[in-house]
Amino acid sequence: MTDFSEEVYATVQRIPRGRIIHYGGVAALVGKPRAARGVGYALSHLPPGTDVPWWRVVNRRGGISTSRHNGTAQTQRAILESEGVEFDHLEQASFDRFGWDPFGS
């Protein structure tokens, strides 16, 4: 476990239920606005059953970015919908409606 990963996990755990944020947003909150890719890498190594709500992290379009991980995308969407997040016909959620503003609490 690296320091960077821990900061990422700590940040993700602050995301309120029913809200979402994109990888670049998490990266910015940990002080590295350009480390979106690093964030994705860190989350990809999370063990199943972790207390980190990784499903609240989506790509910049508000869509599921885990599509390449066979099966994962379906699970992520199901959980988000159960929390109240709505997806349009393009499988994308609106940041204007569900985006998390860390300063707006």
Place this chain on the structure above:
DNA sequence: GAGATGACGGGCT
């Protein structure tokens, strides 16, 4: 230490 990989973003077409 160098090269390759991956849950990514932004800009241009």
Place this chain on the structure above:
DNA sequence: AAGCCCGCCATCT
């Protein structure tokens, strides 16, 4: 609006 290409970062081999 969607896709392609390039650039960025952390981590692995």
